Amino acid sequence: MWPDPWAVVDECDRVQWDYSPLERVGPLRFGMSVHEATAAMEAYGFTSDTASDIGTFGPFRHLRTRSRAADTPFHRNAVTAYYVGPMGLTCIAVDALSGPQVxxxxIRLVGRPPSELSAELTAYLERTGRDIEITTEGDIGSQQLGMNPRAQRAGDVLLTRLVFGRPNDWACTMHDCVPADEWHVH
Known part of the structure; x- marks a missing residue:
């Protein structure tokens, strides 16, 4: 029997991470090398695939690694990390179905109905005097916080998949930090 492709990890079974804007997501720090990020994920019980080349844009080579809990099937990627040449880790996507709770x-960011997170994030941004931004997909996000919530399908419902990034010399905006591969995840 095939495992349910839409199975969502229960909240109590998710690894718990915190987020420091534009600095780190759990054990992953922006700027890490592939080796450093893979070692950090292994320390948290995740296994990572070999870095795959997702293209060269301008002078920079772009790489991607996917990590999953060690005891889960290979197709259940919990975290996708994107790297850009000498800048290292520039973008981190946390899966809505099987990723850690960040x-x-x-504010719980991962695996929630998008409308709930949008309402809570909007209230936070208003309360702290930050800009409220609407992402290219119509969700509430924040350049200042380096986060771009996305809707990811879980059977007949949508849950939040969080994409974190740090703009740099290569990408001036949060949207520019997100590789094209990530926009194809639904």
Whole structure:
């Protein structure tokens, strides 16, 4: 029997991470090399695939690694990390179905109905005097916080998949930090 492709990890079974804007997501720090990020994921019980080349844009080579909990099937990627040449880790995507729960200032970010996260994130942004931005997919996001919530399908429902990035010399905006591969995940 095939495993349910839409199975969602229960909240109590998710690894718990926190987010420091533009600095780190759990054990992953922006700027890490592939080797450093893979070692950090292994320390948290995740196994990572070999870095795959996703193309060269301008002078920079772009790489991707996918990590999953060690005891889960190979197709259940929990975290996708993207690297750009000498800048290292520039973008981190946390899967809505099987990724860690990432919390920022008391807000649970992953695996929630998009409307709930949008309401909570909007209230936070208003309360802290930050800009409220609408992402290219119509969700509430924040350049200042380096986060781009996306809707990911889980059977007949949508849940939040979080994409974190740090703009740099190569990508001036949060949207530019996100590789084209990531926009194809639904």
């Amino acid at each position: 919390t920022f200032d008391g």
